[in-house]
Amino acid sequence: MCEQHDDDCPQPVTPLSGPARRAFLRSAALAGAGAAAVGAVGISPAAAAGTDGGAGGAAADAPVDAQGMPAWRPDRDSRRFTLVVMPDTQYMFDEPSITTEPIEASFRYILEHAREDNIVFMAHLGDLTQNGRKPEFDGIGRAFEVLDRKGVAYSVLAGNHDIDSNTDDRRGRSAYLDTFGPQRFRGKRSFGGATPDGYNTYHLFQAGGREWLVLALDWRPSPASIAWARKVMADHPHSPVILTSHELVSADIPGREAEFSDHGRRLWDELIKGNDQIFLTLNGHYWPAGRSTRRNDAGNDVHLHITNYQNRYFGGAAMIRLYHFDLDRDTIDVETLSPWILGRNSRDLNELERREMELTGPDDYFSVPVDFDRRFARFAPIPQRPARPAARMVVPGTVAYWRFDGSHKDGAPVPGGQRVKDLSGRGNDLTLIPAPGAAAGSVSWSGQYHPDQPGHGSVRLAGGKSPLRGGHFQTAADAPLNRATFRSGYTVEAFFKLPADWDGGKDAWSALLSRWGMSGEARKPKGDPQEPVVTLSLSGGRELQWCVYPLDSDGSATNWGHELTLDAWWHVAVVNDARQTTMYIDGCPVVRNPTARSIGLTTLNLPWMLGGYAYDGKLDQTLNAWVGDVRVVDRALRPDAFMIGR
Known part of the structure; x- marks a missing residue:
């Protein structure tokens, strides 16, 4: 299902070697060697316990601001990291009813858990607002300022409620563009660039020792923007790509495999299936949540996920979905929760809030197996370690x-x-x-x-x-x-x-x-x-x-x-x-x-x-x-x- 009372709502059409190991030997393996091993080989107890620090990692005692918020400083070398996804928040920004507390709670959660979960990026999936009006964007724009002040890497995109949904990205100026256009991201380390119209952007983040790319596409990207997206990937040929779009797949019935919408089929045919770098797509717009897997032209899996909770209590209460990547386990663990509800005093929760604080259905709480090295081998193969001469191995x-x-x-x-x-x-x-x-x-x-x-x-x-x-x-x-x-x-x-x-x-x-x-x-x-x-x-x-x-x-x-x-x-x-x-x-x-x-x-x-x-x-x-x-x-x-x- 998509947003009710939408005249323009389209109908949906009916599934760790290599450098990391050597880095591990220099750090984590030493920590578990035990006291006897430490004494035997002359390693200091601090070094053996991993307390000496290391380049590229998060500081042991991250600084905090005046509000006690820790600095946002992801460990870009860790092979465990988290991507946060926030779907449609429109019902909380529906003039004159503007409610910022849930989204602010979600942003605080991201900051408070940034170090624990090694959060590296957040992606909003569009329909930030209900009517696309300036007062609505003023409200949500101010809420995002907490992420801006902390330097959090994030992306947004326009959903059909944020702009004139009868237009593509050549529509010109809008309240969305005034608030979340490229000017907002310039100067951010993660911002890669935008189409000339400003409605399509790409972002880069470092995690697991490599560069990852997020494509944030407009509600209806024009042919020129599809060509731009292809060029962005060609300019970053070794980066795995996560494609975000407001509309792509839908699942009419809970538990049913997600299927392409007409627009989603166009994105698949014109952009996704021919670009092996795209391994994961994320979209909102429809409900209930669902997922599917399709094989691209290279014969590799592309995971297609829909997440949207605006139909649930309190317009979804700014729920977020956490994609926990574990490159050593070759797994992405996914969980869905509402920080706003979780943060409230349990004695004050009403009956619906108790049901909604965390979602544990099969399309909200699940794991995705991905053999990352094999999946990315065509465009980012792990360099084979060269043979080493025997003389180098003959240590004293x-x-x-x-x-x-x-x-x-x-x-x-x-x-x-x-x-x-x-x-x-x-x-x-x-x-x-x-x-x-x-x-x-x-x-x-x-x-x-x-x-x-x-x-x-x-x-x-x-x-x-x-x-x-x-x-x-x-x-x-x-x-x-x-x-x-x-x-x-x-x-x-x-x-x-x-x-x-x-x-x-x-x-x-x-x-x-x-x-x-x-x-x-x-x-x-x-x-x-x-x-x-x-x-x-x-x-x-x-x-x-x-x-x-x-x-x-x-x-x-x-x-x-x-x-x-x-x-x-x-x-x-x-x-x-x-x-x-x-x-x-x-x-x-x-x-x-x-x-x-x-x-x-x-x-x-x-x-x-x-x-x-x-x-x-x-x-x-x-x-x-x-x-x-x-x-x-x-x-x-x-x-x-x-x-x-x-």
Whole structure:
């Protein structure tokens, strides 16, 4: 439905890698490392807790004005941010009945929650007023001044009640243009520009480490303005675009999928479907709220949302919709509320207000899954991190560094006896030992790799247990690594991916990295005497397990990870600071890191295995996974020094 008693009301016609990860390693991961890790690597407690501040972030203690309002200072690098949407407010600005309290309450909410929700922009969807008269615009124009004084980035556009609805944007001067024309936005950092008529504008904001563009289109943009909008996007070819328009889609019946109006179909055909940058459209005008998804010419989803509450109690009470973007979760969480009602004393609320303070229907409170990197890949691809030379990865203390890149053809078999050089220069080369009777090609070179991996390649180990399949790599009998006890600490790192068909019932307890030699032989009376003295294994629940027999203990010490997603690349690091051991997955410390003292690694001077696990002194299982770069360092490294971060 659209605004009642409108003669001109048209009828509607009948569905996180890359740079961010490295930034995280420099900040958030360090905060969770725990006191032991802080002490081990020389990080100050303040830095570890993230209280040292950082460029681009919001200040820890944002200044406030005389009214106690915090400064509007969004964190432009945070991967969580909020776009606020305000639909039709016309019934509150209907001369001579002008009521400003609800919209003022919404603006105060935006300012008060700006830091908590990292609010970066607000978009009004038109029909600011009922009759488009000067006194109505004077009232709402004054209300917006609180946002102007604080420098809040926002956009407005003309709805059919704000201007002569029988005209397009070539209509000339109006009370709307006098109040909300381009002159109001000049000098704002977010203002990009306007059409010569002043009725169409575009705005830019920084969030999640990139630039986003908001197109605010007139009630009826002319062909020249449609061409202008195309040029704006062409001039900002890497910016995702949110298109706002007063009219685009409608949903006559609650819960029914939104459909294009005649004008909306024109915008879709002439502007939206051919411009892949537009991923989200927002419009008011109609009620009830609704949404839909359409595929554009590039085969990508465009989310089409209508939000309008003027038909509800108190003309919608200046309700706002909050679009909470979370780029790491690949999700936009949406909620709808009335700050004016929420801010009132609960004892004074009437029956209708109690129903309207927050809306939780499926078209008012929902989540939208968006794989942002994939969705924006055509026009703003994430730059691929280049391969890094091995010499850069051989940090002081490196005792072994293996990688599987080079000139190998993707899918080519790795022959038995193939040697993989230890790039640390310490002589700990690996040799492939095929499983007895293993089929040719069950170990192969691969062009796949973790996006933050130094070497652009891996080895595919198609291993198993019953019968043994694939193969494993092993150090030579006289390799220096076999004798190393790591009494002063260590860091063990590996990149790996478990295939989609990885089966906990068949592949459990295979090892990424392990050491020959049973704990019983090492005279460790507490524990399983037949298990290896060192192993980095995978449980049936796809949890990483670092189970070792330290030098200073009669039993084992075990770190546990969490369930890992299949068919996805991971990085694991196990760090010992000569006191205790911490496991990190993708640079983040896991919860089950024991606080017990743990010094060094027991050795029987026997070889290490990559992709093999021995039990009772015999090869028991081989790994079913891709393995990328593996590095062993004889000291504790900070997370920002891991291969994933450097």
